[in-house]
Amino acid sequence: MQVYVKLYATFRLKYKDYDVPGGICLELPPGSTIADAMQALEIQPEKVSLLRKNEVITKDIHAALAEGDVLEVFPYVGGG
Amino acid sequence: MKFLRVDMSAQTVKFEEPGEAYKLYGGRGLIAKILTEEVDPACDPLGPQNKLIICTGLLAGTSAPTSGRLSVGGKSPLTGTIKEANAGGTAGWMMSRLGLRAIIVENAAPGKCFILKVGSGTAQLLPGEAYAGLNNYELVARLQQAFGEKIGVISIGGAGERGYRNSTVQITNTEGYPSRAAARGGLGAVMGSKGLKAIVLEPGAAPVVTYHDREKFNSAVKSYVQGIKAHPVSGEAMPALGTAVLINIVNAMGALPTRNFSSGSFEGAEAISGERLAQLQAERGGKNGHACQPGCPIGCSNIYKDEKGEYLTSGFEYETIALNGANCGIASLDAIARIDRLCDDFGLDTMETGTTIAVCMEAGRIPFGDEKGVMALLQEMSDGTEFGKVLGQGTAATGKYLGVQRIPTVKGQSIAAYDPRALKGTGVTYATSPMGADHTCGNSILEQNVAPTQKEGQVEVSTNLQVGMATFDSLGLCIFSGFCTADPANIGHLVDMLASRFGGAWDVNKLFSIGIDTLAMEKKFNAAAGFSKTDNRLPRFMLTEPLPPSNSVFDIPDEELDKAIPF
Structure with missing residues (x-):
């Protein structure tokens, strides 16, 4: 199945040709979880401050993904 | 480190040794101490009884990272409360090189215009008529021409001279641009009311600081710098992407003020994000990772170039x-950068300006998203038209003038760029800070244990943050250097810095007693100025109007708010 991962801040900087509106398209086996998607992108869960699946905030990295899901992954940021 | 007292009525200057009683007061805490001891809280903020205090923090002049922060304070003409606004730039560092802890500007020379020139052990009030009416960029260029390129400048533009209650005190950065601002609360108008147009600081010499134990101090600094650099925010995200890195995540949290706080999500967020800003400036030859003060190990500032590759802001x-973009429905970084430039030049608080403009948009004066309309309103402020003068009094005054119901202010100061319905810890700070709505007094954006929209636990979160921020503002350290204090080892390095600088017994309780003491003095000043707990409330529409997309309301009861900062 295909899922889309949108990366933000320093996570995004690792990809020179990052596609801003679309994110990264991942091909994952059916039944894969958010944790699997993060592992595929070498993102350590402890470095993630906020996750959204299909625009809904979630903390459950073991939640299953479905075809076409959009995952958004944010590292720790601050300022203002 | 000395105090320099400047009497604007008599046009005299006097250096004085502050004495032991002031030894452990700096920055925000020093401002609170001087104001509670020397200024009638009931005074007219723009009258001769008010004092403008410009000072450095307890660790100024040392190698402590980000210790060049400059605090500016007085009674605020915007809020009527005590006010401290601090900024980066070079002036704090230069004051230390001139042996100064504070410049205290007293009385007033109404209708006159002076330049205060400060050297090592010297200070002169010079006639400033030739500079009257100039805005900050031209003013600084002319002062550099007259006094040399290496000077530091603390100045006001036309807004401060006109007495606008949303006016700033601007401070030159490491490039000599007047782009750092002690922005909040209208302190530019206090400086203008004194008849003081600018303070010119000579470069001076290496600061003379005494240490109880120099070696231990250096060791603590080294460890603390390592802590700053190891933290993912101060060591990675901010140097790479600046504070604008927050746009996308605050948008994802549903807390990005959009179209006068009517939504927490802006469809144009990506176009005004820190990621986009960094990409755009890499293409144009601008700069991210810029240090606003010498020696900063974070470098969250930037140099923004326009479409032609020329310096804009x-x-x-x-x-x-956020407040001039999403909150005004504007999705163009270039348009917002032009607003920023104009605000720095004329001397307006960009935050108060953004919320004021959005209130005008809500009233139908101009449509949301109308970039040209915004520039026309800013021009009205600059020209001093009748409506421009209303705008210059800030968001609350403008909202009342236009009959707007939804006015996002607390104690007359506009809420910052986090909607408190979706970030309730920051909401408690907006409500209860002695400064009025001010995110830098305790922003819960990094809080991990209490969910941002949950109502339980936010008073404690805010109280702890407010103590921490008041402490940092008194040490004279940038609050961004404090992210690493989530690790207690780094708090230990701060304690070691204070012990080895000042001597005596220090522990974590004594460190944070600086913040507690500061907040207590500020509350005492406000109480004597006529404020009570009923002023510690958010705008009522935020208690009843659900904020899309979370549809959260601010539901922390008043009696809970009253338990915040109980000092």
Whole structure:
């Protein structure tokens, strides 16, 4: 199945040709979880401050993904 | 470190040794101490009884990272409360090089215009008529021409001279641009009311600081710098992407003020994000990772170039971008950067300006998203038209003038770029801070244990943050250097710095007693100025109007708010 991962801040900087509106398209086996998607992108869960699946905030990295899901992954940021 | 007292009525200057009683007061804490001891809280903020205090923090002049922060304070003409606003730039560092802890500007020379020139052990009030009416960029260029390129400048533009209650005190950065601002609360108008147009600081010499144990101090500094650099925010995200890195995540949290706080999500967020800003400036030859003060190990500032690759502005920050962008329905970084430049030049608080403009948009004066309309309103402020003068009194005054119901202010100061319905810890700070709505007094954006929209636990979160921020503002350290204090080892390094600088027994309780003491003095000043707990409330529409997309309301009861900062 295909899922889309949108990366933000320093996570995004690792990809020179990052596609801003679309994110990264991942091909994952059916039944894969958010944790699997993060592992595929070498993102350590402890470095993630906020996750959204299909625009809904979630903390459950073991939640299953479905075809076409959009995952958004944010590292720790601050300022203002 | 000395105090320099400047009597604007008599046009005299006097250096004085502050004495032991002031030894452990700096920055925000020093401002609170001087104001509670020397200024009638009931005074007219723009009258001769008020004092303008410009000072450095307890660790100024040392190698402590980010210790060049400059605090500016007085009674605020915007809020009527005590006010401290602090900024980066070079002036704090230069004051230390001139052996100064504080410049205290007293009385007033109404209708006159002076320049205060300060050297090592010297100070002169010079006639400033030739500079009257100039805005900050031209003013600084002319002062550099007259006094040399290496000077530091603390100045006001036309807004401060006109007495606008949303006016700033601007400070030159490491490039000599007047782009750092002690922005909040209208302190530019206090400086203008004194008849003081600018303070010119000579470069001076290496600061003379005494240490109880120099070696231990250096060791603590080294460890603390390592802590700053190891933290993912101060060591990675901010140097790479600046404070605008917050746009996308605050948008994802549903807390990005959009179209006068009517939504927490803006469809144009990506176009005004820190990621986009960094990409754009890499293409144009601008700069991210810029240090606003010498020796900063974070470097969250930037140099912003326009479409032609020419300098447009610097210190272009999240709050400015969010409140003049999403909150005004504007999705163009270039348009917001032009607003920022005009605000720095004329001397307007970009945050108060953004919320004021959005209130005008809500009233139908101009449509949301109308970039040209915004520039026309800013021009009205600059020209001093009748409506321009209303705008210059800030968001609350403008909202009342236009009959707007939804006015996002607390104690007369506009809420910052986090909607408190979706970030309730920051909401408690907006409500209860002695400064009025001010995110820098305790922002819960990094809180991990209490969910942002849950109502339980936020009073404690805010109280702890407010103590921490008041402490940092008194040490004279940038609050961004404090992210690493989530690790207790780094708090230990701060304690070691204070012990080895000042001597005596220090522990974590004594460190944070600086913040507690400061907040207690500020509350005492406000109480004597006529404020009570009923002023510690958010605008009522935020208690009843659900904020899309979370549809959260601010539901922390008043009696809970009253338990915050119980000092």
